[in-house]
Structures are given as C-alpha cells and as structure tokens.
Amino acid sequence: AEIALALSHRQRAPVTLVEAGPRIAAALTPRARTLLRRALDRAGVAILTKARVHRVAADHVVLADGRRIDSALTLGIAGARAPDWLARDLPVDEAGFVCVGPCLQVPGHPDLFAAGDCAFMTHAPRPKAGVFAVRQAPVLAANLAARHLGRPCRAFRPQRDYLKIISLGGQEALAQWHGIVLQGRWLWRVKDRIDRGFMARLKG
Structure with a gap:
C-alpha cells in the first residue's frame, strides 16, 4: 500500500494494488486500515483483494482468474517466507x-x-x-x-508493540501505536527523520 501510494504520487499514473489475501494491511487496526483505504481511494489506486497473480509479462499481469492488467511497471512485494531447507x-x-x-x-x-x-x-x-x-x-x-x-547466554525480550508509520504520499503519514491511530504531515516528517537516521548509521 505504501509503495502504491508513493508510485501514484510520483508518477501521476494509474496504479493497481493486487492483494492475495481478503484485505490489505491486515496487521493494522480497523480504524488505521480505514484511513489507509481512504488515502488509497483519494490517490486513485485500484485495489484487488483475493486476487492471485498467475503470470507477469513485460507489459501486463495475468491473474489466476484470467483477468489481464496492463502494466508498464510491475513490482512484486511479498512478506517473509521460510526456505524449505x-x-x-x-x-x-x-x-x-x-x-x-x-x-x-x-x-x-x-x-x-x-x-x-x-x-x-x-x-x-x-x-x-x-x-x-x-x-x-x-x-x-x-x-x-x-x-x-563458555559463558551464560542472555535472553532477548522483545517489546510488546512497535510504532508503525506508513507514508501516504504527498509528505503525509499514518501512524499506529498501542491502538492509537494518528494521521498528518508531521508524522511524515517523523518517519523521514527516523528512516534517514537509520540509513545514516548503516553508512557509518
């Protein structure tokens, strides 16, 4: 969803988001998901859920049900998958x-x-x-x-929740943290600062 919004904002061209599952951004709360969906609708991003890709060609995508989507640029974005070995x-x-x-x-x-x-x-x-x-x-x-x-190992204690910030294109963002959902331009600035800081540490 974030990449689709970025492409729509940058290219000003039709964007189609194809999701194999029954809904987009399943990890978000219903309110956050609603706000994200509104942002996608405003950007003109077409959303296809319960849709699986059968084949990707140079200028189009064919779905499992036979539908064809013309595409000048196709990006495949998937979650983590365990290797069989x-x-x-x-x-x-x-x-x-x-x-x-x-x-x-x-x-x-x-x-x-x-x-x-x-x-x-x-x-x-x-x-x-x-x-x-x-x-x-x-x-x-x-x-x-x-x-x-030969010394004792220490335990890793993960946090219960984490801040999720999703860029909505146009320097605006949506955030979710411990059930609290916020939206605004200031959140995009927060995300930009966090992301740039992380990348700078990797370069150092």
Whole structure:
C-alpha cells in the first residue's frame, strides 16, 4: 500500500494494488486500515483483494482468474517466507520458520542460533517486522561470543508493540501505536527523520 501510494504520487499514473489475501494491511487496526483505504481511494489506486497473480509479462499481469492488467511497471512485494531447507533437520513452526528460545538458540542445537525473519520465537511470538530483527542483533552477537567463551547466554525480550508509520504520499503519514491511530504531515516528517537516521548509521 505504501509503495502504491508513493508510485501514484510520483508518477501521476494509474496504479493497481493486487492483494492475495481478503484485505490489505491486515496487521493494522480497523480504524488505521480505514484511513489507509481512504488515502488509497483519494490517490486513485485500484485495489484487488483475493486476487492471485498467475503470470507477469513485460507489459501486463495475468491473474489466476484470467483477468489481464496492463502494466508498464510491475513490482512484486511479498512478506517473509521460510526456505524449505530449514525444515529438513531443524525444529520449525507451522509456517516453516526455525524455532528459537529466549536466547535465540535453536532447541536441541545449543551451538546454533537464529534471528530475524527466519526465526520464530517460541517464548514470545511476534510478527515479521524489522524492528525485532534489528534489536535481536546485539543479543545474537553477545550470545555467539558467550557460547564460544563458555559463558551464560542472555535472553532477548522483545517489546510488546512497535510504532508503525506508513507514508501516504504527498509528505503525509499514518501512524499506529498501542491502538492509537494518528494521521498528518508531521508524522511524515517523523518517519523521514527516523528512516534517514537509520540509513545514516548503516553508512557509518
């Protein structure tokens, strides 16, 4: 949805958002989802739900039901998916992500750790979001060193919720945090500052 709004704002061309599920932005609260839908409607973004892509060609997309959508630019954006090889010898959840305990260790494999989108925290299930992967990194690094030195590992305690800010195009944004939903230009400035700061740290 965010990319669709950005494309619509930038290119001023028709944009179609194809979603395989029954609704867009399922992780948002109903109010946040309503505001996002209104922004998409204002931008003229066509939304197709319960629609699966069958084939992508150079100038069009064919859906599973036979519908054809002309497309000068097609972007495929998908969520996290577990690689099949994880399930061969490792404990995995129902979606195929490798299970880890509080110290990010794989059960039955004390020298094996997993973090980020490939991991499922059995002690504290959370959605696949970058905020958790980023905050797991220092714990993972410390535990790798601790395991090598024969010292106790430390537990990763993820936050219960996290701030979600969605750019709506035109330097406006929508935010959701602990059930509170806000919208405005000032939120876009907050998001821009957070994102630029994060990228600057990676460059350093």
